Amino acid sequence: MTEATRRAGPRPVVTGIGVAAPNGLGTQAYWAATLDGKSGIGRITRFDAERYPVHVAGEVSEFDDTEHVPSRLAVQTDHWSHLGLTAADMALQDAGVQPAELPEYEMAVVTASSSGGTEFGQREIEKLWSQGPEYVGVYQSIAWFYAATTGQISIRHGMRGPCGVICAEQAGGLDVLAQARRLLRQDATVVVTGGTDASLCPYGLVAQISTGLLSPRDDPERAYLPFDADACGYVPGEGGAMLIVEDQATARARGARPYGAITGYAATFDPRPEPGREPRSNLGRAIALALKEARVTPEQVDVVFADALGVRESDLAEARAISAVFGPYGVPVTAPKTMTGRLYAGGAALDVATALLAIRDGVIPPTVGVRAADPACELDLVRSAARDGPVRNALVLARGHGGFNAALLVTAP
Amino acid sequence: MTTTFTLDDMRSIMGGCAGVPDTIDLGDDIGEVSFVDLGYDSLAVLEMAARIQQQLGVRIPDDAVDEMKTPQAAVDYVNRRLAD
Known part of the structure; x- marks a missing residue:
């Protein structure tokens, strides 16, 4: 392929954003808080973290799983997927994309995940240890694994194009956009991409602590200080963002305004x-x-x-x-x-x-x-x-x- | 006296372990509506069977689960086993 044809290929643009962040649920709330310097870091409330060496985290405290995700879907998915499904809905709406009106095989989903469904797994492990293997629910088989969010977004919106998940910890959130771009060069016209994570449960937190990189400080304002002489590790958080990626020409043709x-x-x-x-x-x-x-x-x-x-x-x-x-x-x-x-x-x-x-x-x-x-x-x-x-x-x-x-x-x- | 398993018991197991459908109220006349039409897939029915086994101590083999196409069919199967 010559440089000229490569340059003439699709120009990937982002036309929709959906955010579920500790300091704001929804793009507007998040962006306003972020410009104001308002932090979403605080004491861990999703479980009793008193006996663990890490006590602060960024939780999406406004998020009510049962309000945002239909009951049938909620029982078979982890909290991390709930955040992802919700952010994907927001992003699609923001982009003005109506999945029902588009060719199903031209819509792709590629998300990043680093922990998978640990909170779901925590509950099932507790049942395994306290009650026995027959009490472990069937949905553990599909809720934990890294591709679950991608799969559930794909099923929910009838997106039957290429689907995948990238696990590269924090870097995965950028790698998925590169994959989205590759898919536009093939048959995809719309890609739902981005990522979420949520691993604030005992088992998830212990896994994170094992790196030795988490901040042991309790003061939410002094716990995470990158590039500071007083830096002491990082604070974990939950949430993320989903993005809608399309070719600029397709986006323009339907009157969308790219970011x-x-x-x-x-x-x-x-x-x-x-x-x-x-x-x-x-x-x-x-x-x-x-x-x-x-x-x-x-x-x-x-x-x-x-x-x-x-x-x-x-x-x-x-x-x-x-x-x-x-x-x-x-x-x-x-x-x-x-x-x-x-x-x-x-x-x-x-x-x-x-x-x-x-x-x-x-x-x-x-x-x-x-x-x-x-x-x-x-x-x-x-x-x-x-x-x-x-x-x-x-x-x-x-x-x-x-x-x-x-x-x-x-x-x- | 034999314990009986009712459609209401089944409703409570369905909603409790597999969630509530969007399109239909579990309180409606759902006995003869297929699980598929209610929005429950095969995994959901497996999950319901597991909960029934734990709550009532009734063994439900996998091929019996395959035969349970509706909530009423599940109720009837369980009651037959309870009477055994």
Whole structure:
């Protein structure tokens, strides 16, 4: 394929956004809270976490599963799928897509998931241990697994095109958009994509704690401080975002107004850490490759949405990767996830949604909580308050535990 | 005296373990309406059979589950087993 034909291929645009975040259910509520610097991080209420070493998280507290998901569907799906199904509904409505009117095999679903249905599994494990195997419900077989959200969205809306799930922890939320883009080059005309995660149950939390990266602090305002000299790990959260991706021509033909286009993407993988050797990060290479694909120079990028792990060495590695491409303090950097916690597969999808809203409204949302920026991180961190100014190109970074890196560029329509 | 299993007992098991359909009220005359038409798939019926087995101590083999096409058929099967 020549460069010219490749360029003439579909231009993937995002036409719909649906958000279920700890600091806002629905795009409008989330965006207003985010611009105001309002955090959704607080004490864990989904279960009694007193005896665990982690006590704060970002919960989507306004969300009532029974209100948003029909009873028959609710009994066979996990809370994480409920959030995903709800965000997908919002995104479809926002895009003005009526699935019943479209060819069923041209609608695809690709979501990211990192934990699967752990809360559902928790209940079933409790039945197994306290009552016996015959008490474990049949729906455990379909509720836990990573593709459940994708499958249920597909069934609910009659979307029989290519369906899949990507599990790459936080990076998966960007990888799905790249997969959505590939599907548009084939037969798909509409792709429901994005991701959610929700793993705030004893078994889910213990699995997360095993990485040693979670913040042990109880003060919700001081628990998650990426790029701060006082960084002490991250706060987990639940929720995420779903996005509707279509070809620009299709979107225009039906009169839809895109938020922005996906113009660059790359994924890299870190080498296995070796004893006695400083860990190497390939995040910088993902950034460079994504910009190269988009044919955008570093000067043309208006904001970077950082992965912002909140762990000092990882923050430093990310800051170096950003500085290597943009120069020290060379580009505004923000981490609105300081208001939600890390949502794993949902986190990067939510960052993309946030980046598109930043483009739409010409404003960069803030990073909250950071008081003493780590001087070793040479970043122009947008702190305390939102920063006004045109945003044409926004770069979103995501790293998944175990070595996944992804960078995705969204551009004004 | 033999315990009997009623359609109301069945309704409560259906709603309790497999959820409530969107299109029809479980309180309606649903005895002869097929599970499929009520919106319950084969997994849902398996789940109901498991709950019946636990609550009443009645063994329901998988091929018997396949034969239960309606709530009334399930009630009749259970009552036959209870009378055995």
